[in-house]
Amino acid sequence: MASSSQVYRSTRSSSKDTKSFEEAVIQGLASDGGLFIPPVIPQVSKDTLFNKWSKLSFQELAFEIMRLYISSSEISDSELKVLVENSYSTFRSSEVTPLAKNITGNKENLHVLELFHGPTYAFKDVALQFVGNLFEFFLQRHNSNLPESEKKKLTVVGATSGDTGSAAIYGLRGKKDVSVFILYPTGRISPIQEEQMTTVEDKNVQTLSVKGTFDNCQDIVKAIFGDKEFNERHNVGAVNSINWARILAQITYYFYSYFKATGGVEGKVKFVVPSGNFGDILAGYFAKQMGLPVEKLVIATNENDILDRFLKTGYYERSDKVAATLSPAMDILISSNFERLLWFLAREYEANNDDIKAGSIVNNWFQQLREQGKFQVDNKIIDGARKDFDSERVSNEETTKTIAEIYERSTNPSKYIIDPHTSVGICAAERIIAKDKDNTIHYISLSTAHPAKFADAVNESLGKFSGYSFEKDVLPLELKKLSTLPKRLKFVERADVELVKASIEEELTKMKL
Numbered sequence: 001m002a003s004s005s006q007v008y009r010s011t012r013s014s015s016k017d018t019k020s021f022e023e024a025v026i027q028g029l030a031s032d033g034g035l036f037i038p039p040v041i042p043q044v045s046k047d048t049l050f051n052k053w054s055k056l057s058f059q060e061l062a063f064e065i066m067r068l069y070i071s072s073s074e075i076s077d078s079e080l081k082v083l084v085e086n087s088y089s090t091f092r093s094s095e096v097t098p099l100a101k102n103i104t105g106n107k108e109n110l111h112v113l114e115l116f117h118g119p120t121y122a123f124k125d126v127a128l129q130f131v132g133n134l135f136e137f138f139l140q141r142h143n144s145n146l147p148e149s150e151k152k153k154l155t156v157v158g159a160t161s162g163d164t165g166s167a168a169i170y171g172l173r174g175k176k177d178v179s180v181f182i183l184y185p186t187g188r189i190s191p192i193q194e195e196q197m198t199t200v201e202d203k204n205v206q207t208l209s210v211k212g213t214f215d216n217c218q219d220i221v222k223a224i225f226g227d228k229e230f231n232e233r234h235n236v237g238a239v240n241s242i243n244w245a246r247i248l249a250q251i252t253y254y255f256y257s258y259f260k261a262t263g264g265v266e267g268k269v270k271f272v273v274p275s276g277n278f279g280d281i282l283a284g285y286f287a288k289q290m291g292l293p294v295e296k297l298v299i300a301t302n303e304n305d306i307l308d309r310f311l312k313t314g315y316y317e318r319s320d321k322v323a324a325t326l327s328p329a330m331d332i333l334i335s336s337n338f339e340r341l342l343w344f345l346a347r348e349y350e351a352n353n354d355d356i357k358a359g360s361i362v363n364n365w366f367q368q369l370r371e372q373g374k375f376q377v378d379n380k381i382i383d384g385a386r387k388d389f390d391s392e393r394v395s396n397e398e399t400t401k402t403i404a405e406i407y408e409r410s411t412n413p414s415k416y417i418i419d420p421h422t423s424v425g426i427c428a429a430e431r432i433i434a435k436d437k438d439n440t441i442h443y444i445s446l447s448t449a450h451p452a453k454f455a456d457a458v459n460e461s462l463g464k465f466s467g468y469s470f471e472k473d474v475l476p477l478e479l480k481k482l483s484t485l486p487k488r489l490k491f492v493e494r495a496d497v498e499l500v501k502a503s504i505e506e507e508l509t510k511m512k513l
């Protein structure tokens, strides 16, 4: 029997209906356009946290956390353990997400949570290795005794500003009964990111380079999910963080790094998270709501600062002017996962803890966003958000300056090289450290990608240092080899849903899966 944290409802729903974990994960986006959430966040006691969980490996911790959100009637203990083990066996670090402690020495307590040790060198691997295995598990179970013609096939359609795409492709390449279509904005991702996505040979993978922005790609993906007929014909699945399983898998590293930073005891901890689609930091919000005693979650944005502006003004406002920054994976104007946070805030501060009312409030806000391009929330919602979150906006100039400063100032290890997204986080963390002036606080800044993925920004920042060499100091052999491989991609000359649907259908026929 599933508990109330093991069933899922849509953020826009005014009905009592809930879905199972499998239904929420396979469906991806709710049919009303909302995102799936567990209406009840499970609570973990301090005794469990500091006497049990603090002693667990990453994999054991992932199992304990996921168990709370997935009923054992859907996935048994032994099956879940295998899924977790397989998902993290592909990482280059035995710790999966190691914490580089006190990188600037002992005065600042600045720790960097390295999330880039998976197959595609980006934090998305932590979730997408798991999601790939989960899709395979559900499909195999469903298809095992069916004749070929009746087998369920999943058509995964995702949008990327660079990293989700390759992580999804590496999570799903060669998997049975799944095809993967990844849309990315032409010319707006780094050359290595493009090489990672387009050099994969597996026939179930196709990249679509779309003339437009990431937001255009994300809108097309959401429109495809909303297209009932296309969806029924092709069984569309989601790998973007609209898929709840993405958020779930990311919760683990908040607990794991907290224990590493404090030595397994309760302490003062702030997490600083370079944010775009709000998926990464939302996992931190779940960890905090589950009982992890986190002081604050700091949203660090680049010049595309809708989240920072929201926390300051209460306005959530769509604009067409996306800035092309040095941290392109965060060049996002509409942050999908923010809707999940808004649901919890609406329920607590406007709906008297009523799930159904919360759904209709959120639905109303997003209708305003569609029709008027913006909505504004009440002060009590902003005040509620500020209890858990702070925000900082970081410019391009500050991004390169911070990469250079960390290279110069780091002592543990010395000459530490960070990517521009990580730099946005560390710049924000340094500002907060200066404001707090409290050396009992641990600052965990999330490092979301390996610097090799963003050669231009890293070289612009470090080229002036004698002895620095990108090839020697940054570029792993595995990524270096990609430039010699043949590329496979399809251009879509306009950001248009019908064009994309036609491309998907054409390629599906060729794939003959």
Ligand SMILES: Cc1ncc(COP(=O)(O)O)c(C=O)c1O
Binding pocket: 122, 123, 162, 163, 164, 241, 274, 275, 276, 277, 278, 279, 280, 281, 329, 330, 421, 422, 448, 449
């Ligand atoms: C390298 C990198 N950093 C940060 C982010 C922002 O994460 P989120 O979209 O979950 O806020 C992304 C992508 O989203 C990314 O690829």
Ligand SMILES: N[C@@H](CCOP(=O)(O)O)C(=O)O
Binding pocket: 159, 160, 161, 162, 163, 164, 165, 239, 240, 241, 242, 276, 277, 279, 329, 330, 336
């Ligand atoms: N920055 C992301 C954008 C997509 O976000 P997602 O987390 O919702 O998949 C990327 O790298 O593609």
